[in-house]
Amino acid sequence: MSDTKQLNPRTQHYEFLGPPGALFITLSVPLTLYALYFTCSEAAGGCPPPFDTLFVGAVRACNDLAWWKNLWDTQATVLYFSWYSFCVAAWAILPGDWVEGVRLRNGGVQKYKINAFATFLLTLGVASGYIIQYGPESFTFIYEKWLGFVTASLLMSVLQGLYCYAFSYRGDKLLALGGNSGNFIYDFFIGRELNPSIGSLDLKSFNELRPGLILWVLIDISMACEQAVRRGGSIANVTDSMWLVLTFQSFYVIDALYNEPAILTTMDITTDGFGFMLAVGDLAWVPFVYSLQARYLAFKQVELGPIWTAAIVLVNATGYWIFRDSNGEKNDFRNGKNPKNLQYFETQRGTKLLTSGWWGLSRHPNYLGDLVMAIAWCLPTGFDTPIPYFYPIYFAVLLIHRQRRDDDNCQKKYGEDWNKYMELVPYRIIPYVY
Structure with missing residues (x-):
């Protein structure tokens, strides 16, 4: 027991202003995700909607039960969780080298399967074949069900945060030095266990590069398809501005996935625990905030x-x-x-x-x-x-x-x-x- 206490000392220094700051970010991230949609979308009246109607419309919406129900979409939730399952299956099935990370303070090392780029290529092949077979209009569902997908990603983030917090108390786990404060709100947010795993699947590195990052590219493709449908139904009609966004962001993702081992020395992997902060950042924030430019260009076309x-x-x-x-x-x-x-x-x-x-x-x-x-x-x-x-x-x-x-x-x-x-x-x- 004394060895465990020495290896996992109680956190003495708070970040993000401690539990109040952690609670604020935990609540503000979902609010920001929804706010970016309702202040920049056709459904809300523009980007942004007319200022004189923005506040009044927000108050009316929050008092309308139908508006709250609109945030949930069962089909989008099923699709999102199926997407996550696909990423897990690809990680398990596709070949990849097993690489050791940095040496941990308990003397051990964590092993990581490197096949994120292969997962991306498989995903891109499936998506491209689907669009070629059924046309651009078949891949606009992400644009159409945006709110439902955002809610599903937030649900997955909360579930993973709670799961990792609860299972950090089972057995002699190596905890993150910054996430063992004893305060539930703070530790849930910052991440209590350093390397939570399910079998040989390391959740932190998996989420860092697969479900959210690859989904970001799929979202951009869906936005380009939405624009193509509005401009006559052909990909050839997509604007140069949309092609730039799609190319730049896809190249950034490809570069990160191709150089997957580089993340093993980053602070996220070596130092931070895995909790709600990294889960919601990887699964919700990255795909649905970073694709804002593509979503804007889907309905506000710029040449x-x-x-x-x-x-x-x-x-x-x-x-x-x-x-x-x-x-x-x-x-x-x-x-x-x-x-x-x-x-x-x-x-x-x-x-x-x-x-x-x-x-x-x-x-x-x-x-x-x-x-x-x-x-x-x-x-x-x-x-x-x-x-x-x-x-x-x-x-x-x-x-x-x-x-x-x-x-x-x-x-x-x-x-x-x-x-x-x-x-x-x-x-x-x-x-x-x-």
Whole structure:
């Protein structure tokens, strides 16, 4: 028992302002998902609806039982849970290498099956064949049943959060250092167990890259099909703006899935527990918020022309170059390679920290690349409304929060050496700005 207590000490430091903050985010995430639909959709009257009717309409809707019932769609729920089951079956059936993650503090290692990219290819093949066989109108059901799919994803997130919290008390589980506070609200939200699994299926890494991320691409395809139907029924009639969004976001997902082992060293996998926060982020927030631009373009069609198209492609390519090249420098250096002869700072722990190249310009240059790409995804929607730009604004807040968490952890890990390092690399994300 004493060994277990030493291995799983009680959490002393709260994040997100503790239980009140965790409760606020737990409630506000579903509200935000629904709000993004009701402030940017044809059904609500536009993007956004007329301001003078927005508040009155919201009050009337909340007092209408039929409005609440409209949030639930049995068929959409069955489809969503079937989709999740398909992802599990693909994980189990498709071939893939078993890769060890980082060594855990109990001396063990977690093994992960790497076949997310194969799952994506299978999914894309099935979806493409279905559309070719039955036409674009057969794949517009995600657009038509949007609210039902959102509700189903939230239900799955809550169920997984409760399941992982309850089963974290069974046996001698390795807990997340930040999720063992003893407060139900906080631990349910942040994640109590570090690596909850069902058999050999690691829930955290599985959810990170499969059901939500691949669904994001399927949603974009459904939005393109919806637009195609409205413009004569042919995929050839889809606007250049929709093609840009579909291409950019699909490429981002493909890159993440193809480089699946890279997530095994991220903070989400190595440090955070798996609770409602990661479940709702992976399963609901990613597919249904990140696809906002495609959903907007489905009913608000924008033609860019070749000049604007080329300019936006250049912005996205620049962001991807920064993101991929900076991550390449880091991964090479972690693996004992230094092809660019980059300078580094050696700490008393023996760890080496890069101080030149991209990592000499800022401590998180990969975040900068992510932000540039996020802006490029929104530019095809034009400037008639700010709502499709919600994603880069939220993403900037998220990345700043993650950067501060990382800096706090490094401060505890390296002590005075971290202060010296910050003098060498003073900028956090954007060189000469922040």
